[in-house]
Amino acid sequence: MTQEQAERLVAEYADMVTRIGYTWFRNIHDAQDVCQMVFLKLLTTQLPTTGTTEERAFIIRVALNVCKDMRRSAWFRCTVGLTEASALSVELPSEDDTVLQAVQALPLKYRQVVYLHYYEGYGVSEIADLIQIRPALVSTRLARAKGKLRILLGDDFYEESISHAAQSCETNGCG
Amino acid sequence: MKNQYRTQLNHVKLTDADKNILVYKMMDAQRKVQNRRKDLSWRMIATLVVVVCLFTATAGALIWYNTLSPLWAEGSQVVYEENKMILNKSQTIDGWTVTLTDCIGNDTELYIGVELTAPEGADMTHEYYFDDYTMTFTNGNKDRSGGVTRIGADAVAGNTIHYGLWKSISPRITRQQPVHGETVTITLDQLFYVSWKDEDIKNPNNFSGSDECAYISVVDKPFVFENVKLDYPDAGKTYAVNQQMEYLGGRTTLERIEIDPFGVTAYISGGSALHHHDEKRAENGEYLFTDIKVYGKGDALLYERYGGGTSSHCNQNTGKSEIYHKYLDKQRKAILIDPKEISAVEVNDVKIQISK
Numbered sequence: 452m453t454q455e456q457a458e459r460l461v462a463e464y465a466d467m468v469t470r471i472g473y474t475w476f477r478n479i480h481d482a483q484d485v486c487q488m489v490f491l492k493l494l495t496t497q498l499p500t501t502g503t504t505e506e507r508a509f510i511i512r513v514a515l516n517v518c519k520d521m522r523r524s525a526w527f528r529c530t531v532g533l534t535e536a537s538a539l540s541v542e543l544p545s546e547d548d549t550v551l552q553a554v555q556a557l558p559l560k561y562r563q564v565v566y567l568h569y570y571e572g573y574g575v576s577e578i579a580d581l582i583q584i585r586p587a588l589v590s591t592r593l594a595r596a597k598g599k600l601r602i603l604l605g606d607d608f609y610e611e612s613i614s615h616a617a618q619s620c621e622t623n624g625c626g
Numbered sequence: 627m628k629n630q631y632r633t634q635l636n637h638v639k640l641t642d643a644d645k646n647i648l649v650y651k652m653m654d655a656q657r658k659v660q661n662r663r664k665d666l667s668w669r670m671i672a673t674l675v676v677v678v679c680l681f682t683a684t685a686g687a688l689i690w691y692n693t694l695s696p697l698w699a700e701g702s703q704v705v706y707e708e709n710k711m712i713l714n715k716s717q718t719i720d721g722w723t724v725t726l727t728d729c730i731g732n733d734t735e736l737y738i739g740v741e742l743t744a745p746e747g748a749d750m751t752h753e754y755y756f757d758d759y760t761m762t763f764t765n766g767n768k769d770r771s772g773g774v775t776r777i778g779a780d781a782v783a784g785n786t787i788h789y790g791l792w793k794s795i796s797p798r799i800t801r802q803q804p805v806h807g808e809t810v811t812i813t814l815d816q817l818f819y820v821s822w823k824d825e826d827i828k829n830p831n832n833f834s835g836s837d838e839c840a841y842i843s844v845v846d847k848p849f850v851f852e853n854v855k856l857d858y859p860d861a862g863k864t865y866a867v868n869q870q871m872e873y874l875g876g877r878t879t880l881e882r883i884e885i886d887p888f889g890v891t892a893y894i895s896g897g898s899a900l901h902h903h904d905e906k907r908a909e910n911g912e913y914l915f916t917d918i919k920v921y922g923k924g925d926a927l928l929y930e931r932y933g934g935g936t937s938s939h940c941n942q943n944t945g946k947s948e949i950y951h952k953y954l955d956k957q958r959k960a961i962l963i964d965p966k967e968i969s970a971v972e973v974n975d976v977k978i979q980i981s982k
Contacts, residue, residue, distance in 0.1 A: 465639075473635075569627075570631065
């Protein structure tokens with residue numbers, strides 16, 4: 452891999468991978484580890500064609516697998532020994548992060564589908580393919596996640612959030 | 627909600643500087659792999675020489691393990707070979723063999739190599755783990771600090787998997803029992819693997835788990851290793867200093883330093899180390915630490931503290947502090963340095979020449 456290729460991959464996908472790690476582990480230190488491990492894995496991996504949706508989906512799959520591997524090992528971190536400060540620093544939400552915190556409070560199986568659907572914009576069948584579960588289960592998890600978010604955020608806030616988002620979209624021109 | 631979620635999650639990102647670091651790490655890793663393929667470095671050759679010599683010297687010791695070697699960065703292997711102790715204690719239950727291979731440590735860290743050999747036909751695509759471990763001392767004290775983790779990307783080779791049992795030792799800080807020279811019993815609890823399949827998650831017979839994964843027991847009995855003598859070499863050396871040193875904006879006394887293959891411990895007392903928390907000079911833990919540089923032959927820089935890898939214990943009322951710096955390279959990978967190779971150690975503004 453050339454330096455230019457590495458720079459392109461990092462520029463296009465590092466933030467996405469960090470967010471996947473953050474969604475899984477709810478803390479930024481593990482998210483940083485996920486990011487580092489994913490990009491080191493990519494060095495020895497044959498990637499799909501540059502810049503395609505297949506490439507993006509492939510890297511998401513690698514990130515999810517790294518998260519699974521890390522979660523298995525993380526289970527053993529009974530105590531923290533000598534602290535090795537992380538090499539990478541991450542900017543964290545500093546202002547109102549109510550919705551993010553509500554999503555992060557959900558169990559992993561819900562957080563994961565919420566991230567892939569609401570952030571990455573994947574449909575049910577694409578998510579099913581990414582995380583290797585049945586489409587019906589993805590739909591169920593999304594529905595249950597919405598229900599839980601409605602409880603966590605409150606009905607009013609939930610609806611208000613949508614209308615606020617709609618206004619924001621009008622102003623900012625988001626899709 | 628969707629857009630708020632997106633907006634708020636957008637803040638979770640790497641800085642541009644850190645993206646550059648990530649690219650650098652990728653390129654560096656690639657270069658190391660390529661170099662490794664090209665030829666045997668002189669250090670690897672030296673390692674082989676050491677191994678061969680030790681084989682010859684230890685008649686009957688036909689098995690030599692390097693289980694823990696991947697824990698340290700390239701270049702540390704000679705120091706690892708010189709400072710480890712072969713344990714070679716095995717237990718087989720239900721066809722699964724667990725071997726305590728070797729150990730290495732100092733007063734602050736202990737690592738024990740563990741090799742798991744699966745029976746014929748075992749599914750090696752599963753990731754196998756031990757539930758927990760216990761170290762029992764002859765006086766009955768038990769210690770479960772630390773853990774057992776798989777080692778390196780190449781942990782699985784054929785039907786064997788390598789693990790490292792590691793623990794931090796803090797006898798001066800938490801009154802943990804020192805381990806060097808002790809004879810202990812090591813118990814590795816049941817062996818299992820993690821399943822993410824729905825049918826396994828729902829199966830109440832699986833011994834543990836959560837709504838996200840299930841733990842499938844493979845060997846439900848503990849592997850018990852009695853009379854494990856932790857007599858690994860102690861290469862640590864202490865040097866008296868007793869010089870005034872800059873610390874937290876004032877002066878304190880650097881009493882002595884201890885150097886060993888894993889790191890440097892600086893002992894300071896009095897002066898600006900007194901009441902440093904009360905006087906708000908050391909609110910952030912980072913400020914407690916010192917700058918450390920370790921030099922080798924010809925004043926070549928062997929180690930410089932880039933952050934991390936440090937632990938400390940202080941009594942701010944007496945001003946006595948012990949600050950341990952674990953050697954890490956720029957990529958925060960642990961390294962081992964032979965104390966015999968060290969010519970000088972610089973702690974803040976004090977440089978100590980190491981006499982041979």
